[in-house]
Amino acid sequence: MNAHGELLAVECEDVAWFRDQPEAARGSAAALGRRIGLGETRTAELVLAVAELAANLTKHAVNGSVLLRVLRNQEVAGVEVIVVDGGPGIADVTAALRDGTSTAGTLGIGLGAVHRLADSFDIHSQPGIGTVQVASFWPRSSRPSRAGEVAVSGITRAISGEEVCGDAWMARVDTGERASSAHREEATPRRVTGPVAPDWSAMTATRPQGERVSGASPDADSSSRPGTRGRSVPLVRAAVAGPGQATLVMSCDGLGHGPMAALAAQAAVQAFRTGAARTPEQAMEQVHRALRGTRGAAVAIARIESDDRVLFCGVGNITAALVTTTSRANLVSHPGIVGHQMRHLRTYESSLPARGVLVMHSDGLSERWAPTDLASVLHHPPALIAAHLLRHAGTRRDDASAVVAKAAG
Known part of the structure; x- marks a missing residue:
């Protein structure tokens, strides 16, 4: 949330990754910059910053990559630059940000100048491990408010050899008003199966009202997962959206990789973006309908409310966890393929800890990461956390994506 209690979220479009390609x-x-209307001067500043960051990778880093992507809110578009490398790291970040600090023949403007040129700039570096940097550039005449930090962000990377990614993520704010005219609940529970004939106009159904299960589902115990401190996550029957604003977050992994997987992922994003669903189960059913006729996907959807209550529903191989500096509690996804075979949906309820994060990622990242792997970056914005996790746990044998949502406050 920002200083006025408003949830902050932007849409991201990952455009291109560059490895060893500064020019x-x-x-x-x-x-x-020209395509999205940054303006001539602002585009020149963006190019200067990208040139410095890319040159630094060439001169100093190991396995360095630059990601360019578009950020959009309701009013304006900007460019975000994410730079990730595998070492050797920066021993003194404060010194590196001082003016005039540049070595080995780089452009000489230094990270301090990049910091000043960008509307926001974050850096995290660990000697011997590597560095992650995130910088955003908005039009000078219409910058978005800097009253608060964006609450959700993610990152995607295609498998080596592919130009498009079959993974995607999306976040949107639920004001509590969208569903009033577009959504009606059914009086009986619904069992979703597939495949069946496409029905893109069908509205989402919900489960009937019922009582919450006070105990934990036996399969909700995360203690068997690597790097976790296991605890049970209660199963909720007929989960109901709480009052006030909330953030809905989706992680999607289209089956396989390449253009057909990307089509499935983008269909899921479109259905999620335009849907009126307020709970994860309702949103999952909307996405399921939209993916009929595609190859299908693994999908996880969470709802984070203003009191940090979390509702979660997952189908397929998406890893999701609530993470602090000392703990990781996994959220349960169930077998199935959204768009093809999806049986009884289940929603789990938990609470997002203060200074904690919700992490969701595809199987393009290994599950074998621990809270200690994220402890040093949890105070950074979600985009940097997601990029750090991708560097730490990502593989190049599959499309990869990670999305991070922060606790309010």
């Missing part, structure tokens, strides 16, 4: 990154940054 290509500069050229793409120039074209991207």
Whole structure:
């Protein structure tokens, strides 16, 4: 939330990754700035910053990559630059941000100048491990408010050799008003199966009102997962959205990879973005309908409310966890393929700890990460946390994506 109690979320479009291609990154940054209307001066500043960051990778880093992407809110579009490398890291980040600090023949403007040029800039570096940097650039005349931090962000990366990614993520704010005219609850529970004939106009159904199960579902125990401190997550029958604003977050992994997987993922994003669903189960059913006729996907959807209550529903191989500096509690997804075979949906309820995060990622990242792997970055914005996790746990044998949502306050 920002200082006025409003939830902050932007849409992201990952445009292109660059490895060992500083000139290509500069050229793409120039074209991207012009395409979204940054303006001539602001685009030139973006290109200068990208050139410095890419040159630093070439001169100093190991396995460095630059991601360019578009950020959009309801009013304006900007460009975000994410830089990730595998070492050697920066021993003194404060010194590196001082003006005039540049070595080994880089452009000489230094990270301090990049920091000043960007509307927001974050960096995390660990000697011997690597560095993650995130910088955003908005039009000078219409910058979004900086009253608060964006609450949700994610990152995607295609499998090596592919230009499109079959993974996707999306977040939207539920004001509590969207469903009033577009959504009606059914009086009986619904069992979703597939495949059946496509029905893109069908409205989402919900489960009947019932009582919450006070105990934990036996399969909700996360203690068997690596790197966790297991605790049970209660199963909720007929989960109902709480009052006030909330954030809905989706992670999607289209089956396989390549263009057909990307089509499935984008269909899920479109259904989620435009849907009126307020609970994860309702949203999952909308996405299920939208994915009929595609190859299908694994999907996880969470609802984070203003009191940090979390509702979660997952189908397929999406890892989801509530993480603090010392703990990781996994959330349960159930077998199935959204768009094809999806049986009884189940919603689990938990609470997002203060200074904790919700992490969801595809199987393009290993599950074998522990809270200690994220402890040093949890105070950073979600985009940096997601990029750090991708660097730490990602593989290049599959499409990969991670999305991070922070606790309010």
